[in-house]
Amino acid sequence: MLSIENRYAIDPMTARRFDSDELRKNFHVGGIFADGEIKLIYTHYDRMIVGGAVPAGGELVLDEVKHCGTASILDRREMVVVNIGAEGTVKAGETYAMAKGDMLYLGRGSGPVTFAGNGRFYILSAPAHKELPSRLVRIEDAARVDLGSQETSNERTIHQFVHPDVMESCQLVVGMTKLHNGSVWNTMPAHVHDRRMEAYLYIDLPEDQMAVHLMGEPTETRHLIVRNEEGAISPPWSIHSGAGSASYTFIWAMAGDNVNYKDVEMVGMGEIR
Numbered sequence: 001m002l003s004i005e006n007r008y009a010i011d012p013m014t015a016r017r018f019d020s021d022e023l024r025k026n027f028h029v030g031g032i033f034a035d036g037e038i039k040l041i042y043t044h045y046d047r048m049i050v051g052g053a054v055p056a057g058g059e060l061v062l063d064e065v066k067h068c069g070t071a072s073i074l075d076r077r078e079m080v081v082v083n084i085g086a087e088g089t090v091k092a093g094e095t096y097a098m099a100k101g102d103m104l105y106l107g108r109g110s111g112p113v114t115f116a117g118n119g120r121f122y123i124l125s126a127p128a129h130k131e132l133p134s135r136l137v138r139i140e141d142a143a144r145v146d147l148g149s150q151e152t153s154n155e156r157t158i159h160q161f162v163h164p165d166v167m168e169s170c171q172l173v174v175g176m177t178k179l180h181n182g183s184v185w186n187t188m189p190a191h192v193h194d195r196r197m198e199a200y201l202y203i204d205l206p207e208d209q210m211a212v213h214l215m216g217e218p219t220e221t222r223h224l225i226v227r228n229e230e231g232a233i234s235p236p237w238s239i240h241s242g243a244g245s246a247s248y249t250f251i252w253a254m255a256g257d258n259v260n261y262k263d264v265e266m267v268g269m270g271e272i273r
């Protein structure tokens, strides 16, 4: 079964006045992984789609998505699928066997996508201006960046999977950041990148733990409490950062005007409010 939720873009002045319910309705990502279902969120931030597919031993086919206005979702889009569950396969032309942590880039025109096996598949998709070859990217193929320190509780490793240093894509830049033992802060010091939106998914967080995800303009921050396999949609004007009550991993994805990972404006520690 396929379900799609629409999310319009919110401007920063409107977001300032939101209470917890409104913040969650607009920016929180939850409940996208359900057995036997494909659940998508169609955002109006760079028209990024985020979602989940859980075939639960069976098979699920993602083909026409009304919101895209094309016969098949990949007719004018590219996609990245990340397996956050057990072994599974994804078929789009070829069949790819995916273990936990593997990412699959599917180029524009790859056709319908079939999810099977015991994977829990996180889906990201953005409009694409040209056809590029599909590619399975494993963690050992990813570019690695070590950041932070124990002293500032933000020691972490950024694995850049779909990234200009690894492969070409149209809009999508996707990776996975793992917190080191005892470190809790991601993306702190924080940044904004007005030319690209970002989507976050927190994983490997123990069920009874949480992450406090920070969002908002640098001087008007708000927070979302997120649990395991939940995340946030980060508008281009918003910071995106978080602290976990335990160590965790998160998957970040961006779409927008460029694929330049370093095109960010840092927010000073003294500036954030």
Ligand SMILES: O=C[C@H](O)[C@@H](O)CC(=O)C(=O)O
Pocket: 147, 156, 158, 175, 176, 177, 186, 187, 188, 193, 198, 240, 252, 261, 264
């Ligand atoms: O623009 C880049 C994204 O926010 C993430 O790559 C940042 C991140 O994983 C981190 O600092 O922990």
Ligand SMILES: [Zn+2]
Pocket: 191, 192, 193, 198, 240
């Ligand atoms: Zn960012």
